[in-house]
Amino acid sequence: NAGVTQTPKFRILKIGQSMTLQCTQDMNHNYMYWYRQDPGMGLKLIYYSVGAGITDKGEVPNGYNVSRSTTEDFPLRLELAAPSQTSVYFCASSYQDRVDGYTFGSGTRLTVV
């Protein structure tokens, strides 16, 4: 059971470039989320999805886009990367909307130079 898989693990982008962070879960969870974690800080919610075809903004959505075409996949798109987007990105999923039910991926460390 792989859980939540994120790729890539590391990436360096130049300012203005774009990229997609991949997230896949094999637990048949309805709910999926994207968080970012800046150094020494807690996690901030970027986007979330309650099921295929349904997404909504979190606390810090600017500069990002998401899609949810299948239950398993929830990619995060960065358009026109900026240094302020340097962070560690975590994808998570849960079966129900219970705060004790999150499963997180291992993260993608992104540096924008």
Next chain:
Amino acid sequence: LAKTTQPISMDSYEGQEVNITCSHNNIATNDYITWYQQFPSQGPRFIIQGYKTKVTNEVASLFIPADRKSSTLSLPRVSLSDTAVYYCLVGPERYNFNKFYFGSGTKLNVKP
């Protein structure tokens, strides 16, 4: 969502019991207290949740006084592998996505 206050960091030695206290003065009647653990270079993982009194599992114990304005996560006989950041979250069992708030957590450093 109730705001929480935790110590920024704590040091301990292997074999000791560690208690991390979280203050949540504005906890609501339907709020639960949930703790997550984050190892370096990994995503957080759920460790324990409680509503009142005491909860114990194979990883930790959670003590909640009657007024529920604080809670204490207790880790028995810590080892080096317990070095991690511990987050206290307070909110409804079924939360509002935009209000699921991870603070800065408590960085526990276990020394040999």
